Amino acid sequence: MIKSLDYNTIQELIKSSGSEEKELRVKGYEVFSKVPMPMWKRVKLNDVHIPYYKEYKSAIIKNEEQDGLVTNFITKALMDDDLNSLNTALKRNFGVDDKFKNMVLAFYNTGFSIRALPNSNIKLPIAVNYAVNGDDDTIIDLNLIIAERASNMTVMFDYSSEKRGFHNGLTVVIAKDGSNVNIVKIQRLSDDSSNFDNNIIITGNDASVRWTQVDLGSRVDAYDITAELEGTGSSAYLNSIFLGTKNQSHDMSYKVNHIAPRTESNVDVKGALKDTSKAVFRGNLDMKRGAKKAKGNESEVVLLLDKTVRSDAIPALWCSEDDVQANHSASAGQIDENKLYYMMSRGLSIDEAKLLMVEASFNPVIDTLPSDTMRESIRDYIGRRISG
Amino acid sequence: MKDTLLEIKNVKAEVDGKEILKGLNLTIKRGEIHAIMGPNGSGKSTLCNVIMGNPHYKVTNGEILFEGEDIVKLKVNERAKKGIFLSFQSPEEIPGITVDNFIRTSLSAVTNKNMPMLQFAKSMKEKMDMLDMKPEYRTRYLNVGFSGGEKKKSEILQMAMLNPKLVMLDEIDSGLDIDALRVVAETVRKLKTDDMSILIITHYNRILDYLEPDVISVLANGRIVKEGDKNLAKELEKTGYESILDEVMS
Ligand SMILES: Nc1ncnc2c1ncn2[C@@H]1O[C@H](COP(=O)(O)OP(=O)(O)OP(=O)(O)O)[C@@H](O)[C@H]1O
Ligand SMILES: [Mg+2]
Numbered sequence: 001m002i003k004s005l006d007y008n009t010i011q012e013l014i015k016s017s018g019s020e021e022k023e024l025r026v027k028g029y030e031v032f033s034k035v036p037m038p039m040w041k042r043v044k045l046n047d048v049h050i051p052y053y054k055e056y057k058s059a060i061i062k063n064e065e066q067d068g069l070v071t072n073f074i075t076k077a078l079m080d081d082d083l084n085s086l087n088t089a090l091k092r093n094f095g096v097d098d099k100f101k102n103m104v105l106a107f108y109n110t111g112f113s114i115r116a117l118p119n120s121n122i123k124l125p126i127a128v129n130y131a132v133n134g135d136d137d138t139i140i141d142l143n144l145i146i147a148e149r150a151s152n153m154t155v156m157f158d159y160s161s162e163k164r165g166f167h168n169g170l171t172v173v174i175a176k177d178g179s180n181v182n183i184v185k186i187q188r189l190s191d192d193s194s195n196f197d198n199n200i201i202i203t204g205n206d207a208s209v210r211w212t213q214v215d216l217g218s219r220v221d222a223y224d225i226t227a228e229l230e231g232t233g234s235s236a237y238l239n240s241i242f243l244g245t246k247n248q249s250h251d252m253s254y255k256v257n258h259i260a261p262r263t264e265s266n267v268d269v270k271g272a273l274k275d276t277s278k279a280v281f282r283g284n285l286d287m288k289r290g291a292k293k294a295k296g297n298e299s300e301v302v303l304l305l306d307k308t309v310r311s312d313a314i315p316a317l318w319c320s321e322d323d324v325q326a327n328h329s330a331s332a333g334q335i336d337e338n339k340l341y342y343m344m345s346r347g348l349s350i351d352e353a354k355l356l357m358v359e360a361s362f363n364p365v366i367d368t369l370p371s372d373t374m375r376e377s378i379r380d381y382i383g384r385r386i387s388g
Numbered sequence: 389m390k391d392t393l394l395e396i397k398n399v400k401a402e403v404d405g406k407e408i409l410k411g412l413n414l415t416i417k418r419g420e421i422h423a424i425m426g427p428n429g430s431g432k433s434t435l436c437n438v439i440m441g442n443p444h445y446k447v448t449n450g451e452i453l454f455e456g457e458d459i460v461k462l463k464v465n466e467r468a469k470k471g472i473f474l475s476f477q478s479p480e481e482i483p484g485i486t487v488d489n490f491i492r493t494s495l496s497a498v499t500n501k502n503m504p505m506l507q508f509a510k511s512m513k514e515k516m517d518m519l520d521m522k523p524e525y526r527t528r529y530l531n532v533g534f535s536g537g538e539k540k541k542s543e544i545l546q547m548a549m550l551n552p553k554l555v556m557l558d559e560i561d562s563g564l565d566i567d568a569l570r571v572v573a574e575t576v577r578k579l580k581t582d583d584m585s586i587l588i589i590t591h592y593n594r595i596l597d598y599l600e601p602d603v604i605s606v607l608a609n610g611r612i613v614k615e616g617d618k619n620l621a622k623e624l625e626k627t628g629y630e631s632i633l634d635e636v637m638s
Pocket of ligand 1: 403404406408426427428429430431432433434435444
């Protein structure tokens, strides 16, 4: 079943679905059909193949049967509650771009709603795998993660492929009062794939969200993580590593809106670029009026492993409130020649020496991943990419 | 007769377009301890860098034969794999990489195999005990925040683990207190096998009391200008370099 991303397809998709799903898809399609494809200066979209609509049946969820946890395939049924939560989130400004964001709302073909009930402590990390599998090469996922009052949970997404695939997703994380949410996203699609990801975090009072983004794959990659710190004393800690090799390009955008008093955020991005890869990092820190005693910090450190790479950092800091602390730092540099010589004098090839420096920079993030096998496989993957 | 490990023939080398080694000849036999002394700026560290293959230094003339093979075109890591080791006059700091991780990685690069964890730990402990280094240094980032003396010990620890054929000690004695110098020099002596040759660059006689040289060469102005036995060091201590230089020049 291959169809264009058009109104006929929408009609067919909603034929037998509930009113919630109809509402979502139709509204999404309205915007999608009006907005033109974005023209991006830094990351060229020429190499992106805009997909046809296709079903995707390869989604896997693990550890979904735990006390206090409710999970649903979003394509089976969209609940009333879920739609309400989605609508709350969709009022906010977020995402890579309106075209891509609404493509998901109109044409999503997979996704989960994951809800931790009030006061529940979900012990095992919930793992969601979206792999490109044979003909299942188009992943348009809509994910809704809701941590009810005073609950704890970890959700780990893994996007992977050996061959060309297309991924465009939208993930909403709502952390209600006093909840703690850990999100891990791993992107290791093949180096001819396209990846787009639109993410929003909304926090209640004293809620805390930790987000670890491991962004390694795809030929063209663009993602956005927007955090709306609405609850007093709430926080978002966003840690990311990225790797570019060959002609990959990464476009990363982080937006943190400090809305309530005593909110805290930290965006920490570490990257490495090799061959002719490119990366652009956009960091927006917005201290809104009323966000008294808020603290925001953003830093990006990029290792340039070859002279032919390109790295841009575009930081922006907005302060409408006086009583805040906000910092930004960005640095990009090559590995010192003397250090390379020193390491090579101990037998390491130039690539092994570079890999060691990349590991030194990435390890603090990799060490926080919630599974041994995941840590090992990420390290192996990075090793192969840098030596290959 | 012992065979030759390293033979340098009429080597000229420059850095940033400036000629530093000006036709240098040197032979080191297998198992030999060879000391090189000479005035500041005469080219001793340059010689070590040229033997190690630092790409910053350009060899414009001559041959460097290691076990009979010309290594001038080999990369730094290829020379390390052949068994050449340089203890740096100023070792680099590598943040984010622990001593353990770095030495394990080096060892597997040089030997092309992974030493089992337990054997590695045992071997590290043995060598660190010899060097009077506390075990917690294994988990510290390589040389980061190490004192001058600790950095020198870290160099010898690496040498001990990698077990090279040619060890170049570039002023291993600078920055070491009297006790540390004894510990380091004695460790090197214990680790030295009949197959290991040592090239000691030094300005002082004390280290030569622990590591008695078979040959002492004097390097001045980019050339070896004099060779002698261990008594040459004593002589130099009395007379300084000037008399030798006068002698050579005249
Ligand atoms: N990277 C470099 N760039 C420019 N000049 C250099 C460089 N390395 C060495 N030199 C010059 O080469 C000459 C020899 O230096 P080298 O470090 O080999 O001397 P040395 O004999 O080891 O001296 P010391 O006893 O002070 O350690 C000096 O004049 C030095 O300034
Ligand atoms: Mg020197």
